[in-house]
Amino acid sequence: MGKPQKLLITAGTLAGLCLLGFIGARIGVAVVSGPPDNLGHKNGRLAPCPDTPNCVSSQAADAGHSIEPLAFSGSADDARARLLAALNTVPRLTVVTDDGNYIHAEARSLMWGFVDDNEFYIDEAAGVIHVRAAARLGVSDLGKNRQRIEAIRAAF
Numbered sequence: 001m002g003k004p005q006k007l008l009i010t011a012g013t014l015a016g017l018c019l020l021g022f023i024g025a026r027i028g029v030a031v032v033s034g035p036p037d038n039l040g041h042k043n044g045r046l047a048p049c050p051d052t053p054n055c056v057s058s059q060a061a062d063a064g065h066s067i068e069p070l071a072f073s074g075s076a077d078d079a080r081a082r083l084l085a086a087l088n089t090v091p092r093l094t095v096v097t098d099d100g101n102y103i104h105a106e107a108r109s110l111m112w113g114f115v116d117d118n119e120f121y122i123d124e125a126a127g128v129i130h131v132r133a134a135a136r137l138g139v140s141d142l143g144k145n146r147q148r149i150e151a152i153r154a155a156f
Contacts, residue, residue, distance in 0.1 A: 086155035
């Protein structure tokens with residue numbers, strides 16, 4: 001028998017392994033986690049944004065989360081049809097609920113498959129579609145939810 005071999009793990013190797021473990025755990029959670037239980041509307045109000053910066057809402061009062069609703073003229077049915085057509089232009093976005101004046105769509109990130117929930121509430125009396133887009137995980141979305149809603153606005 002020879003001498004036992006020493007296992008040399010450098011700080012860089014250890015950091016790399018930790019990063020891979022972290023990313024793997026995040027991917028696993030993103031893939032298996034379902035939608036949050038606060039989706040939908042109550043009395044015309046979508047859920048408030050959490051304290052994290054990865055959410056925008058047309059019903060938020062603070063500047064960090066606030067975004068303008070989609071304005072429309074004409075009927076709610078026409079606005080809904082225009083909205084659905086606009087949603088079809090967004091890559092990796094799937095409508096999962098289409099219930100009259102409420103639409104919920106999931107957007108998945110290209111690389112890691114993280115899911116963002118996008119909600120739309122059509123308020124015919126006010127002539128607007130209220131929007132809310134929130135990441136399911138993490139703290140920052142690097143502005144992706146705001147960018148996506150603005151792209152939907154441009155297509156609408």
